[in-house]
Amino acid sequence: MKTTTRIIMLSLLALAAAASPARAQSKSELTVALSSFSAETLDPALQGHNVKYYLSLMFDYLVGVTPDGQPSQAGGLATKWEPSADHKRWTFHLRKGVKFHDGTEMTSEDVKFSLQRATSKRSTTGYAGPLRTLIADIETPAPDRIVIVLKEPTLIIPTYLSRSLSTEGMVLPKKYIEANGDDVFARKPVGTGPYKFVEQAVGSHIKLTAVDNHWRIGVPKYKNVTFRLVSEETTRIALLRRGEVDVADISRERVKELEKEGFPIHMRKEEAIIHAWWILGPEGRTPPTKDKRVREALNLAIDRNEIAQSIFGGYAEPAVIPMGLTWAFKDVGFKVTPDMAYAYDPARAKKLLAEAGLASGFTLDVYAFQLPGFAEGKAFAEAIAGYWEKIGVKSKLIPVDYPAFRKMWVDRKAPGAVGYYNIANRDWIGAYALLEKQGYTPSKLNDTVNDPEIDGMIAQVMRQTDREKINALMRNIFTRLRSEHHGLPVVYVHSPYATSKTLGKYNPGTVMYDLFIDELARR
Amino acid sequence: MLRFVVFRLLQSLVALAILSVVVFILARATGDPLHMILPMNASEEDYANARQYLGLDRPYVEQYLSFVGRAVIGDFGNSIRARRPVIELLQARLPYSLKLAAFAMVVSLALAFPLGVMAAVHKGTGVDRAAQIVAILGQSLPTFWVSIVLVEFVAGRLQWLPAGGADSLASYVLPGFTLGWFVVAGMMRLLRSGMLEVLDSEYVKLARLKGVAEHRVVWVHALKNALIPVVTFAGIYFAILVTTAIVVETVFAWPGLGRLAYDGITSRDFPVIQAVVLTTAAIVAAVNLGVDCLYALIDPRIRYGR
Numbered sequence: 001m002k003t004t005t006r007i008i009m010l011s012l013l014a015l016a017a018a019a020s021p022a023r024a025q026s027k028s029e030l031t032v033a034l035s036s037f038s039a040e041t042l043d044p045a046l047q048g049h050n051v052k053y054y055l056s057l058m059f060d061y062l063v064g065v066t067p068d069g070q071p072s073q074a075g076g077l078a079t080k081w082e083p084s085a086d087h088k089r090w091t092f093h094l095r096k097g098v099k100f101h102d103g104t105e106m107t108s109e110d111v112k113f114s115l116q117r118a119t120s121k122r123s124t125t126g127y128a129g130p131l132r133t134l135i136a137d138i139e140t141p142a143p144d145r146i147v148i149v150l151k152e153p154t155l156i157i158p159t160y161l162s163r164s165l166s167t168e169g170m171v172l173p174k175k176y177i178e179a180n181g182d183d184v185f186a187r188k189p190v191g192t193g194p195y196k197f198v199e200q201a202v203g204s205h206i207k208l209t210a211v212d213n214h215w216r217i218g219v220p221k222y223k224n225v226t227f228r229l230v231s232e233e234t235t236r237i238a239l240l241r242r243g244e245v246d247v248a249d250i251s252r253e254r255v256k257e258l259e260k261e262g263f264p265i266h267m268r269k270e271e272a273i274i275h276a277w278w279i280l281g282p283e284g285r286t287p288p289t290k291d292k293r294v295r296e297a298l299n300l301a302i303d304r305n306e307i308a309q310s311i312f313g314g315y316a317e318p319a320v321i322p323m324g325l326t327w328a329f330k331d332v333g334f335k336v337t338p339d340m341a342y343a344y345d346p347a348r349a350k351k352l353l354a355e356a357g358l359a360s361g362f363t364l365d366v367y368a369f370q371l372p373g374f375a376e377g378k379a380f381a382e383a384i385a386g387y388w389e390k391i392g393v394k395s396k397l398i399p400v401d402y403p404a405f406r407k408m409w410v411d412r413k414a415p416g417a418v419g420y421y422n423i424a425n426r427d428w429i430g431a432y433a434l435l436e437k438q439g440y441t442p443s444k445l446n447d448t449v450n451d452p453e454i455d456g457m458i459a460q461v462m463r464q465t466d467r468e469k470i471n472a473l474m475r476n477i478f479t480r481l482r483s484e485h486h487g488l489p490v491v492y493v494h495s496p497y498a499t500s501k502t503l504g505k506y507n508p509g510t511v512m513y514d515l516f517i518d519e520l521a522r523r
Numbered sequence: 524m525l526r527f528v529v530f531r532l533l534q535s536l537v538a539l540a541i542l543s544v545v546v547f548i549l550a551r552a553t554g555d556p557l558h559m560i561l562p563m564n565a566s567e568e569d570y571a572n573a574r575q576y577l578g579l580d581r582p583y584v585e586q587y588l589s590f591v592g593r594a595v596i597g598d599f600g601n602s603i604r605a606r607r608p609v610i611e612l613l614q615a616r617l618p619y620s621l622k623l624a625a626f627a628m629v630v631s632l633a634l635a636f637p638l639g640v641m642a643a644v645h646k647g648t649g650v651d652r653a654a655q656i657v658a659i660l661g662q663s664l665p666t667f668w669v670s671i672v673l674v675e676f677v678a679g680r681l682q683w684l685p686a687g688g689a690d691s692l693a694s695y696v697l698p699g700f701t702l703g704w705f706v707v708a709g710m711m712r713l714l715r716s717g718m719l720e721v722l723d724s725e726y727v728k729l730a731r732l733k734g735v736a737e738h739r740v741v742w743v744h745a746l747k748n749a750l751i752p753v754v755t756f757a758g759i760y761f762a763i764l765v766t767t768a769i770v771v772e773t774v775f776a777w778p779g780l781g782r783l784a785y786d787g788i789t790s791r792d793f794p795v796i797q798a799v800v801l802t803t804a805a806i807v808a809a810v811n812l813g814v815d816c817l818y819a820l821i822d823p824r825i826r827y828g829r
Binding site for chain 1: 553554555556558560561566567568569570572573575576604605606607612615616671674675678679680682685686687688689773774775776778782783786789790791
């Protein structure tokens with residue numbers, strides 16, 4: 001027995017030694033732990049927005065943006081772009097001498113191929129549909145020049161193909177894909193980005209290695225970058241404490257604790273708006289929320305400051321405009337005035353309900369679910385349901401998962417019921433694209449507004465090429481959304497990212513679903 | 524014996540066939556996977572395109588026959604979410620689940636054996652009660668809670684062992700212990716009751732009368748005969764551990780089958796759900812079949828009685 005005990009003790013010691021604590025990352029390695037990889041696809045045509053975290057290291061966009069979301073001629077494969085006088089032909093001049101990771105040179109044929117692939121029926125990217133509708137033809141007059149011919153004049157093409165939106169603007173290797181097929185490309189992607197694909201273990205990690213020198217960031221600071229999928233926050237934080245990861249997404253409630261321990265916290269301010277809405281019926285709004293006074297009452301009953309403090313740990317700000325994305329506000333010159341804010345006023349809410357003939361209240365279904373990046377979802381639903389109870393609205397909480405809610409929403413099977421989403425903040429074109437789907441009657445499936453006046457303005461934005469007129473239209477849309485109470489804007493949430501104590505300066509930027517990890521690799 | 528084996532094999536195949544229908548229907552009853560893979564702003568046309576591309580626009584009967592026809596040759600189709608063959612995902616994940624389950628089983632055996640034997644030998648004493656408390660705690664403490672506590676303190680604060688991943692032998696310890704401890708209670712109780720029965724038997728008394736050393740009586744003569752139900756229990760639990768470690772795999776970022784199943788379910792990835800359910804059912808059926816055959820070999824009454 002004594003020998004056995006000795007063997008066990010020695011084995012445990014050896015194990016402990018092998019797992020020695022807090023091995024700090026060497027400078028050649030950067031590890032990012034994220035709670036979700038979304039679909040974990042490596043092919044930009046198979047998933048939109050939320051795979052940009054890692055794909056933007058492997059691929060370059062036709063149009064680059066700075067971390068604060070401004071178009072940048074230094075950050076993309078196009079060094080300049082210009083529209084024709086009628087805004088129906090956009091010419092992009094390509095950077096010369098850029099090579100894919102397999103050594104072939106990037107040309108306009110690759111850009112054309114990528115765009116056609118991104119808008120093909122197989123594509124499930126964020127803006128494949130609108131681009132499919134807009135693009136009439138793609139011309140390649142020279143290896144370093146590409147012309148996109150449009151069916152309608154528009155200003156939005158460069159942004160749609162930029163890093164600020166989804167993945168349609170990523171440039172892929174035509175020859176490699178044609179020679180090897182889509183499946184091989186999806187397993188071993190080849191791009192022109194500063195990092196090359198090494199391996200993927202689905203459900204575990206994606207490992208990348210640096211190119212020798214990249215036109216965008218020079219010689220990358222880190223030889224390898226690994227994205228680790230770690231769903232559980234406690235585990236991500238433990239990995240951070242052990243020095244096994246350098247960047248991790250964390251919840252708002254753990255911020256103070258980690259700050260006390262000396263871990264730098266980087267906030268993506270107003271990363272998303274927590275926005276709730278009433279599901280439309282087959283013919284549009286249904287009573288009682290068809291009545292504007294009821295919609296206003298439900299807004300006034302919510303104490304946004306309390307929600308920001310109690311549910312989001314103080315890392316949130318009250319929201320004012322339905323679907324109002326603040327990063328777009330500055331682009332279009334929209335100012336939120338104090339009188340627009342929804343004061344917490346249950347007395348006035350009750351009065352409005354009484355005026356609408358609903359003094360004794362009514363029953364309202366509230367779907368409760370969690371979403372990626374919005375772990376507080378169910379608590380949020382319980383909170384708003386609780387506020388509405390106080391003004392006599394009997395809220396029935398229906399716990400579901402998001403796909404089940406989504407089905408009710410788009411099938412319009414639960415008219416008047418309340419759902420919500422954490423809509424990622426984005427620039428004016430992103431905001432417009434959101435409105436075009438979620439606030440535009442002809443889009444049917446996703447519409448949550450059903451207002452002919454707003455429909456008219458959205459249609460005008462689509463055809464307008466005068467930026468000032470677009471800005472005015474966008475401002476009017478936001479104003480109308482607020483004055484008609486077309487939704488329940490509740491709070492803007494800030495999203496925290498913790499980094500290791502040795503990582504140094506980091507700006508996760510303000511571009512949706514992009515953490516600009518490649519900027520960390522810039523020397 | 525051959526007739527018995529063939530009969531049980533047929534039973535297992537029928538069970539798998541019924542299960543294939545059930546999982547096919549239930550997976551589709553829970554919602555549309557396109558709501559998860561298409562962007563929020565997808566149009567009706569985008570939905571129609573994706574449905575056609577993924578073959579989800581075909582009649583259900585056609586989809587089912589296609590699924591079963593390919594499944595029998597090990598082709599479970601492509602994952603809707605990951606867009607790659609499901610068999611590839613299974614092949615990548617199953618070894619991790621098997622290794623973790625094996626490690627957990629070693630942990631549980633290492634704990635259950637001494638605890639069970641000591642509890643039986645020292646029946647009614649403080650040792651017995653302490654052993655039972657340790658075992659029962661393993662079963663009664665929620666696995667999720669045990670996992671979180673271990674990650675927070677052992678990995679995060681004390682920094683003794685890795686918090687997640689499957690990179691080294693050390694990374695097996697915390698998830699393996701969490702799973703293994705859960706199994707200890709059942710195993711230890713079986714061993715304890717078996718040992719008590721055996722220790723009271725005539726041949727053990729004879730061995731003691733003959734002057735055989737007590738540790739040899741306990742650890743050799745008695746233990747050997749108390750092992751049979753424990754081995755059966757361990758076999759069945761091994762299959763269960765392979766297939767049900769979702770919580771532990773999630774907390775410890777372990778790339779196993781449980782996580783694959785969870786991701787498949789949450790994203791309505793029908794091919795993955797179907798493949799995982801059928802694979803795990805096949806594993807459980809195979810283990811049960813093996814155990815039944817062992818029983819039949821040991822006890823002829825079972826094979827004749829069918």
